[in-house]
Amino acid sequence: MKKGFYILILILTFSLACCRSSKWSNLDASQINGHPAWMMQGNIYEVNVRQYTPEGTFNAFAKHLDRLKSMGVETIWFMPINPISKLDRKGTLGSYYAVSDYTAINPEFGTFDDFKKLVQAIHDKGMKVLIDWVPNHTGADHRWITEHPEFFVKDNSGKAAVAFDWADTRQLDYKNSIMQDSMIAAMKFWVKRTNIDGFRCDVAWNVPASFWNKSIPQLRKMKNLFMLAEGDSTYLPKSGFDAVYPWHMFKIMEKVAKGEKTALALDSINKENEMLYPANTIQMYFTSNHDENSWNHADFGTFPGAVHAPFAVFSQTMKNSVPLIYSGQEEPVLRALEFFEKDPITFKNFEREKFYKTLLELRKRNEALSANTSFRKVLVGDEKAVYAYVREKGNKKVFIILNFSGTEQSVSLKESSLLGKAYNVFEEKEFFLNAKERKIKPWGYEIYEY
Template identity: 40%
Template sequence: MKQLHLIPYIITILLAFSCKPKAEQTPAPILTDTALENAIIYEANIRQYDPEGSFKAFTKDIPQLKQLGVKIIWLMPVFPISETKRKATGGDFASLIEDETERKKMLGSYYAVSDYTKINPEFGTIQDFRELVKTAHQNNMYVILDWVPNHTGWDHVWLKTNPEFYAKNNKGEITDPLNDDGTSKGWGDVAQLDYSNPDMQKAMIKDMMYWVETEDIDGFRCDHIEPTPVAFWKKAITELSAKKALFMLAENDDPKFMKTDLFDMEYGWKAHHLIKEIVHKEKTLKDFDALMEYIDTTYENDDIIMNFVTNHDENSWAGTIQERLGDAAELATALTYTIPGMPLIYSGQEYNLNHRLKFFEKDSIPKTKSNMWALLEKLGTLKTTNIALHGGKAKASYKRLHTGNNQVLAFKRYKENKELIFIGNLSDSLQTCQLPITGPFKDYIKDKSLTHQENDTLTLQPWEYKILVE
């Protein structure tokens, strides 16, 4: 009979545990506009982060990212990947590989999601994921998930339970994403969702809400949003943000997704490509000036542009930083920190990654700190401590400085009583220039004092740059 007296106690204990939030997370630091002003975002490729390729391996290094000034961690998709039509290296389906050992090496695309509310076992468990988020929050960082709203993998449960959620051709067949002319985009491993279906939109928002309410994530990087309607994002972001302040990043460069109460930040694709074109003498600084004018007049004052020299797409498909920028790599990196916006670091960039990471199978980044770690740490300190580099919703001002040389870019960033000047030789030959600046400065990168009178001649080596601070 005594055992029966334990039943109410056991029930009470079970109820107490069941009422706890599933994630049992450390509360996230409160996301404010102020926190975004000096933020640096880090794209984490968990699969390729190290030989282990796990949440646990990445979590151990989160405190180190603080040395680089990282404030936002963007996790590439953490969801299970569909087996059906899984892609392999070379672009074919893994199922076509006869050798079983080789076939098993093909892990597929992160962007062929089979379940929006589960964790890819390749990376670990939900508990491992929660520990990652907890560690980030303890280090005053935010975690955003890479969300794939345009399509799902072919194993997704909706294909069985809700085929009406998907786009169909004139034969009534569910299709992979198509171009405007009806040809395939080449993404045969995914099925196109139909955003004219309101029930599908509700289901999508519900799955996004799971991560906000249950796992306490801090926002989303939304993949390939151009085909999705603005009206959906107005509804989704309004509902999600009602639960907590979120940071929303759009993979796009169209201001229509950046209007009031929509996305906070989008890709600086135009600047990314233009810098490369200038380096390769395909464009000039006149084009750079035109782009800065376009951004200033087209976007709203609180829109944020993400500046980068590499990311997962560029590295795997367009080439390494060294392949694309050569000796101009360091200058281009410094530009991403000094022009208005938020700089991105992609996994491996801090370790001088110099090979194209495999996209559909296991690979690994180097983990030896050298000159690039030191540069990013130095630029990170400047970005996070100098208000003249604020790049968020109350960004520092930008003013182009004339140099008398169409190969030398110079501009001033300023806010309140702080100023910073960038000067860069965007050519592979020695250049001289004159600058309309006067005063003693510190050459921040070289940590040397510099005195300059207005219209003094300055000589710059090929691809040399200076960041002058007071």
């Protein structure tokens, strides 16, 4: 009797566990327009582990999870977590992107178990994890160079060739099918062993479409992964990537910020994107990332001071977008972080935290800002300076007004569907919008929910 009772309990426990697992799996596997549903109203926060804390470890970073969760962060992207090659290393610590082993952890950050625990802690808080993957090249002493020299493009001397002008790297040869299979196996390793939710693929634009067409379906059989390509080539979304970089738009944003282009230039990029990409292509909008911060002084140099805010609102509310925040932008960090040396961020003031929290929470609660919803321009003033638009889905509507100039602008609203009672998101109160002319301050921004 006792034995039968215990067997029954075991069966019930197993059944409940299966149900819970199945329920979670079904929710996690849902898609919208071919993309993971969990990302459509989501966001990405890029973590530079080395510089994030004085310790520069996974365990030290974990102490920030509650704060980031409270700010509204939903997906955390870690810059490469693999060991860094010592041969031809740049600086003291080297570049994250000179990988020496695809299936190991950089000891600078901690252990493999430390990372697994961090991923679990992130999942326990309802957030997702992307890792940075470097498929175009390896570091100069990656174990494949000696174990599988045929995996690499050769230079004139017959040695593994340097990738572009990056002296600490070596170019992989995608004509080699065994190398491709080895790369796919390494990517599967991280999904299986650590349960990550996707990849940001470095220099994806220099890896052939045939590889992405082969690898992405295999990876997605394991899990409903989000795939982000560093690049804006049209073949990338056609080859299975969910999202690409909006480089054309970002360069125009910089020129508008400098006064070299007017706000009208943004429309030309929107039209260009409509012609270039499949209709369901997501773009990861940003005002900074690790490259732009370290090499081009974003956002403190490209969108300095008050200039930053309207462009950040733009990146958070633009059509077909999933927005990115880079490590320390909420502080803000107003310097270029060292790339090959230790240069920790000091978190103290969090001056932009409420600003970002407002934007991230708005995106999460309002379906109108989903990556697959409609967008239309609204004329409210001088189109060379004022950029206004509506995002809409069903009975949800968000109206955005941005002053992309350093001078005060007059705005007046004529569209009847936008007149009347609305919620002013940043002032956190109801507002009555009428047709009367009013002013918007230099580099001003307003968001209304209906």
